[in-house]
Amino acid sequence: MGNSLVLLFLFTFLLVGSVQGNPNYREALAKSLLFFQGQRSGRLPSDQQIKWRSSSGLFDGRLANVDLSGGYYDAGDNVKFNFPMAYTTTMLSWATIEYGKRMGPQIKEARAAIRWATDYLLKCATATPGRLYVGVGDPNVDHKCWERPEDMDTVRTVYWVSPNNPGSDVAAETAAALAAASIVFRGVDPSYSKLLLRTSQQVYHFALQYQGSYSDSLGSAVCPFYCSYSGFKDELLWGAAWLFRATNAVYYYNLVKSLGADDQPDIFSWDNKYAGAHVLLSRRALLNGDKNFDQYKQEAENFMCKILPNSPSSSTQYTQGGLIYKLPESNLEYVTSITFLLTTYSKYMSATKHTFNCGNVLVTPNTLRSIAKRQVDYILGENPLRMSYMVGYGPYFPKRIHHRGSSLPSIAAHPQTIGCDGGFQPFFHSMNPNPNILVGAVVGGPNQNDGFPDDRSDYSHSEPATYINGAIVGPLAYFAGVH
Numbered sequence: 001m002g003n004s005l006v007l008l009f010l011f012t013f014l015l016v017g018s019v020q021g022n023p024n025y026r027e028a029l030a031k032s033l034l035f036f037q038g039q040r041s042g043r044l045p046s047d048q049q050i051k052w053r054s055s056s057g058l059f060d061g062r063l064a065n066v067d068l069s070g071g072y073y074d075a076g077d078n079v080k081f082n083f084p085m086a087y088t089t090t091m092l093s094w095a096t097i098e099y100g101k102r103m104g105p106q107i108k109e110a111r112a113a114i115r116w117a118t119d120y121l122l123k124c125a126t127a128t129p130g131r132l133y134v135g136v137g138d139p140n141v142d143h144k145c146w147e148r149p150e151d152m153d154t155v156r157t158v159y160w161v162s163p164n165n166p167g168s169d170v171a172a173e174t175a176a177a178l179a180a181a182s183i184v185f186r187g188v189d190p191s192y193s194k195l196l197l198r199t200s201q202q203v204y205h206f207a208l209q210y211q212g213s214y215s216d217s218l219g220s221a222v223c224p225f226y227c228s229y230s231g232f233k234d235e236l237l238w239g240a241a242w243l244f245r246a247t248n249a250v251y252y253y254n255l256v257k258s259l260g261a262d263d264q265p266d267i268f269s270w271d272n273k274y275a276g277a278h279v280l281l282s283r284r285a286l287l288n289g290d291k292n293f294d295q296y297k298q299e300a301e302n303f304m305c306k307i308l309p310n311s312p313s314s315s316t317q318y319t320q321g322g323l324i325y326k327l328p329e330s331n332l333e334y335v336t337s338i339t340f341l342l343t344t345y346s347k348y349m350s351a352t353k354h355t356f357n358c359g360n361v362l363v364t365p366n367t368l369r370s371i372a373k374r375q376v377d378y379i380l381g382e383n384p385l386r387m388s389y390m391v392g393y394g395p396y397f398p399k400r401i402h403h404r405g406s407s408l409p410s411i412a413a414h415p416q417t418i419g420c421d422g423g424f425q426p427f428f429h430s431m432n433p434n435p436n437i438l439v440g441a442v443v444g445g446p447n448q449n450d451g452f453p454d455d456r457s458d459y460s461h462s463e464p465a466t467y468i469n470g471a472i473v474g475p476l477a478y479f480a481g482v483h
Contacts (some may be wrong), residue, residue, distance in 0.1 A: 023376070023382070025380075025480035026480045028380055028480075030109070031390060031392055033473060035440030035464070036116065036466070037049055041069070041073055041078075041080060042055065042071065045275045049220075050439065052411075054411050056148075056150045056152060057078075057156065059079070061158055067127070071116070071206075072088070074466055075464060076210055076368050076406075077404065078404060080135055081171070082124060083214070083226045086173040086174045088117065088270075088467045089118060089121065089177035091467070094474060096111065096184045097183050097244070100184075103477045104481075110473065114181050115181075118181045121174055121456040122199055126199060132170070132174065135159040136159070137156050139222075145419075146408070147408070149405055153417075162210075165217035165329065166217060167207075168210070169213075169214055169228040169232035170214045175203040176235070176241075176242040177200075179243045179246040182194070183246050197247070207236060207239060215227045230263070230265075230273075233259065235273055236274065238276060240252050243255075247292065262299060264302050264434035266316060267334055267338070270333070275341055279303070279348075282299075286351065286352055286354055304342070305363075308367065308371065311363075313358060327339075330445070330468070332389060333444070333471070339471070342368045346365045376476065383446070384450045391442075393438060393440070400433060400454050401443055401463065402458070403438055406436045407428060407434045409435050409436075428456060438464060444461045446461065447461065
């Protein structure tokens with residue numbers, strides 16, 4: 001019985017695979033970057049391609065007498081949370097550093113997406129000495145409204161950390177983003193690159209000197225939304241690792257080493273950076289044969305062994321359709337971030353034909369690559385529902401995403417203001433598809449049974465987010481560039 005089922009499954013898989021062929025990774029890559037234009041806050045440029053959006057949040061920062069316009073709304077709301085925004089920027093930058101050569105013409109769009117964030121993060125880091133601004137907009141007030149960012153009339157409270165109210169997690173993540181971006185711009189805009197690096201070093205110094213969690217300093221302004229549950233030691237390591245990558249300075253190498261024994265989680269996300277730092281640092285061991293970095297190679301491989309489905313130390317659940325399943329809320333954010341580490345470690349292994357073992361299971365570069373490909377292909381529609389979880393990609397995708405701007409008529413279609421409560425009826429509660437397609441947005445994704453209700457009020461599954469997209473750009477570029 002077992003064998004005939006396996007044969008039937010293989011036959012079906014081959015049949016489906018041969019009819020469908022690979023997803024169009026180049027198209028998906030272009031769309032995954034276009035999404036960021038739909039999340040822009042601030043004054044939109046003349047080359048804005050997502051036309052249903054207009055300028056918004058132009059006076060952000062005014063309550064603290066500074067200009068904090070720009071940056072991105074984090075997800076389906078109109079709040080700027082710097083902790084996930086900085087992580088998104090770090091991941092977009094890492095994608096561009098690692099896979100830029102495979103991006104073709106999209107590398108310009110990747111740089112533009114990064115720069116929209118770094119221009120804002122630079123303001124946050126330099127506007128007021130002794131302060132790092134870390135967010136704009138009161139999330140508790142904003143989330144009670146369903147209105148377009150262009151109509152926003154909620155209080156745009158400004159939040160910051162300082163020596164008296166530290167935030168090592170958000171500061172070190174901001175430093176990581178600026179350091180990673182400085183590598184991206186090194187060849188194309190050297191003076192901007194130097195500014196990014198210099199600012200990164202200052203912000204990191206602040207994170208290190210005044211240690212504490214921003215969740216403790218800011219309370220309900222960031223919790224439960226983007227509470228730093230994993231503490232700030234992971235960001236201190238991640239920030240130092242990026243500064244080491246950007247500078248090659250022994251100071252940052254010593255810092256990395258001094259941060260001591262690490263947690264070894266089976267997750268990677270805007271909150272927990274350990275696995276990302278381990279893969280980033282393992283590069284020296286794999287590509288340069290530098291024994292000083294063997295510890296990180298070992299930690300990176302321990303992580304992979306926790307992810308791979310047939311590994312004896314696996315702690316990762318997979319749905320019947322083959323999707324990594326970590327947590328019920330916005331599961332795809334973990335899938336895209338973990339997939340980035342799978343493709344990147346696979347790429348490092350391939351360069352030196354490296355293999356390793358999980359117990360008695362041999363892991364080759366192709367082992368990691370095939371699990372990563374399965375995740376990307378699932379997101380792009382090769383799943384039991386034949387549903388693409390990227391909006392505007394493929395014939396069948398989420399139509400009622402939990403996103404204010406997408407679900408409300410555009411300014412062009414409905415010039416009158418829609419106030420705080422005005423968006424709920426008839427728009428939020430409507431069964432109609434959203435009027436504006438947020439092209440390229442990857443939503444929270446299916447449940448553990450591969451089901452997806454496509455329900456606007458079901459934010460755990462229907463809400464897109466910058467950090468879901470920020471992490472899938474690298475894997476999409478990786479597969480787009482493989483011929």
